[in-house]
Amino acid sequence: MIKSARLLCVCCVCGLLSGLTPAQTRAQDTAVASGVRIGLTYDRHGKPGIAITPVSGPNADSVRAILIRDFDFSDRITVIAPDSGEPPTGALNYPLYAKLLATTVVQAVVTPAGALHVAVHDVAQKRVALVLDIALPTPAYSGDWRAVVHAAADSIEWIVTGQKGIAGTRVMYARNSGRSTQLWTVDSDGANARPVAGTENAMSPDWHPSGKKIVYDLLPDDGRHRIVVRDLTGATPTWSTGAASLNFSPVFTPDGSKVVFAAGNDATDLYEASPGSADPPRRLTSRKGSSNSSPTFSPDGRRIAFTSGLLGHPEVYITDADGSSSELLTASGFGDRLFRSNPAWSPDNRLVAFQSRINDVFQVMTISVRDNSTRQWTSDGANEDPSWAPDGRHLVFVSTRTGTKELWVLDLDTSRARQLTHGGRVQNPAWSPRLELSRQP
Amino acid sequence: MNTLRRSVSLIALVAVAACSKKQPPAPAPAPAPAPAPRVNQDSIDRANAAKAAAAAEAERQRLAAATAAEASRLDAARTAARAKLGMVIYFDYDKDEIREDQRVTLDAKVPILNANPDVKMRIAGHTDDRGSDEYNLALGQRRAAAVRRYMAARGVADGRFEVVSFGEQRPASPGESEDAWAKNRRAEFEITGGGTALKVP
Structure with missing residues (x-):
């Protein structure tokens, strides 16, 4: 289920098999894929830039790594993923992200209750364009859990590019x-x-x-x-x-x-x-x-x-x-x-x-x-x-x-x-x- | 044992009687059926019986050995026939025609199948892994079907064969070499019915 608080956007989302406990590959999940630009200068190749802020909460690094990977593998998005720093608090510094050539900032939190809360910021408009609140199934790293993170990635890709993604396939x-x-x-x-x-x-x-x-x-x-x-x-x-x-x-x-x-x-x-x-x-x-x-x-x-x-x-x-x-x-x-x-x-x-x-x-x-x-x-x-x-x-x-x-x-x-x-x-x-x-x- | 002891006592009595009469020789009386020879005859009979039994046993053993030898010869012949029926044939790359040098293998199956009209067989076509997975299933099927046609042309009813294909899914030899590929382009044969008491032609 995808619920949005301010702006509703339900894309085709994924999730398929229930009750299955797959082999877990956490090392892979926390590794940032090669080819992802990390830093202040990059060539966008005409692809919109998404900045992903550091994520806090249980399994936050893995959630962030999966989102980064999904955006990267879409081949439609330039991922801007500063590796250091704390999760931002308070209002985002939109002009800074505009300098990074990010059109969008993805700000995600995994709540103590186990929900994935994502705010998708429109940098040009200086406002939140989409909020996703999705319950993360347990156990973490299960097929269902991954499906929800992939669904979030596809929803964000839809907002940013107007295209349906394949993260949830x-x-x-x-x-x-x-x-x-x-x-x-x-x-x-x-x-x-x-x-x-x-x-x-x-x-x-x-x-x-x-x-x-x-x-x-x-x-x-x-x-x-x-x-x-x-x-x-x-x-x-x-x-x-x-x-x-x-x-x-x-x-x-x-x-x-x-x-x-x-x-x-x-x-x-x-x-x-x-x-x-x-x-x-x-x-x-x-x-x-x-x-x-x-x-x-x-x-x-x-x-x-x-x-x-x-x-x-x-x-x-x-x-x-x-x-x-x-x-x-x-x-x-x-x-x-x-x-x-x-x-x-x-x-x-x-x-x-x-x-x-x-x-x-x-x-x-x-x-x-x-x-x-x-x-x-x-x-x-x-x-x-x-x-x-x-x-x-x-x-x-x-x-x-x-x-x-x-x-x-x-x-x-x-x-x-x-x-x-x-x-x-x-x-x-x-x-x-x-x-x-x-x-x- | 008691019988023997009684016989021995009779012999002693007869001997005493013979010695006590000092008379001119009289015409020899017809020898009374003496128990002694009777006793001997029994022994002889027993010996003969034993001999006969031994001979019969020997004959029985000889026959058994001969039967066993025959059975073993038949077994060997059956095993050989079974092996001939199961002998694999090989194909050229991407071809389903029966190769000239493989005909002798198929021809050897014909008299055995003719002698055993109840025998049914499965022919499984296989390929090497250089085509596409799915197209190789089709190629394996054509190979198995070509074998069935060849056998039918030599008088073995095609209804006795089931043809199936494994394509490249069950290689006989793993690896990527001409040698491995050649071993994998094949038709395998399996008896699926009527093969328990194979008659040897």
Whole structure:
């Protein structure tokens, strides 16, 4: 819940899973991310400056570090975070912050009762623009506790930039032990990585637009893939299908009503099914003899980009959502190693991200849906499996640049990359939609 | 033991009677069925019986050994047949065609499957990890399906095979080398039914 005393601003806020106690990474929380400007002079790159005053109260340093990290990782804000000094008392010295080129000052306190109290000051107007009073769930550093701090960061970002942030989002992915897989989630800032209960042997997850359900490919030891839907808080799957010998790469339709996935006994086509319905899955594509997989919807739900081996090697195609009028999207300009796959349609409908084999390794590229112009975004190590953040400017993907397969986040506007996971052997990242704060009382 | 003692007493009485009469030799009376030979016969019978029993035992053992040897030979043959059914085949990079040098491995399975019409098998296609995770599931499936087609063309009904794919998810050999990749591009075979008493062709 976000309550504001003087000026109400409830953004999309996050918070997802209740009753979970994740591994706590306090050292990480109190470390200020590299790249954050600390000091009196800086280059704003046109990004509004937010000054964060020192914070007082229980776990105050961690709250401040998470806010700083969230603003920094938004890639839309210049963070001004003087490291020394006491929390300010009395009226703020607005002219001083104006000299620091801060448009906004964030003044936070963690109250003895455990509430996060934030005053967001508009430096030019010399007044408080927003007050947030949010109860911090216990225990500190739990997933719910972090979700509330991230929600505060997104609310502040909304006030300062007019843009919805991604601090309160999460990334789901599969970890592969070599003998089996398991789904995990990690917060957008890289903290709070933990397995999703009940998803042993699962891969290729996708989020329901509500953020409350997931669909994935269950691959048990007998090899009989099933498409499974489950509530994130539920103990058991709510629906599954496995009519064909192979069923994989499922996604929800943008309205959340259906699931589209690849299935077949030899070649594979795209099928559509309604979770909860007993009707057999309906075939969408009809491309006899070729492998078709990895569907991704345009934001309006009218078109699907997917991987197809129709030409004898994988390329990305676009079809109408009913499976008609397929056309090759990745038509030219890719050299001689013919392998383009794993499309991901951007939330702003402009681009399709995908992976392309270049000099024998995969790299993440985008192609414009309008004019088919392409751009290569990675070159360090092998990079694959892109998924868009809901802000439409960040991509998460699997990269081997550190020597093991880890998730990395790239900001397309600044080309800045950061490592999201540690521990290796990850695959199939899926960025969540913006998540509602749905803490249990 | 009592019988033996009684027999010995009878022998003594007969001997005394024979010595007490000093008469011209009379035509030898038909030898009375003497208990003595009877006693001997019993021993012989017993010995013979023992011999026969020993022989029977030896024969039984010989037969048992022969049966065991046969069973062991059959076991070995069954094990060999089972091993042949389970033998993995390998594929070229990004290909689902059955390689020329892998046909002999598949051909060796045909007579065994023909001799055991109840046997059902699962063919699992695998890939190396150089493609995309999801596309490799499709490639593994095509590999398993290609094996089923090959077997069907040699007379083994395709309904006896289940085809599944693990893509790159279950590597046989970890690592990033041509050697590891070659070992991972494979189809594995598992008997899923009718394999308890395999008939050897």
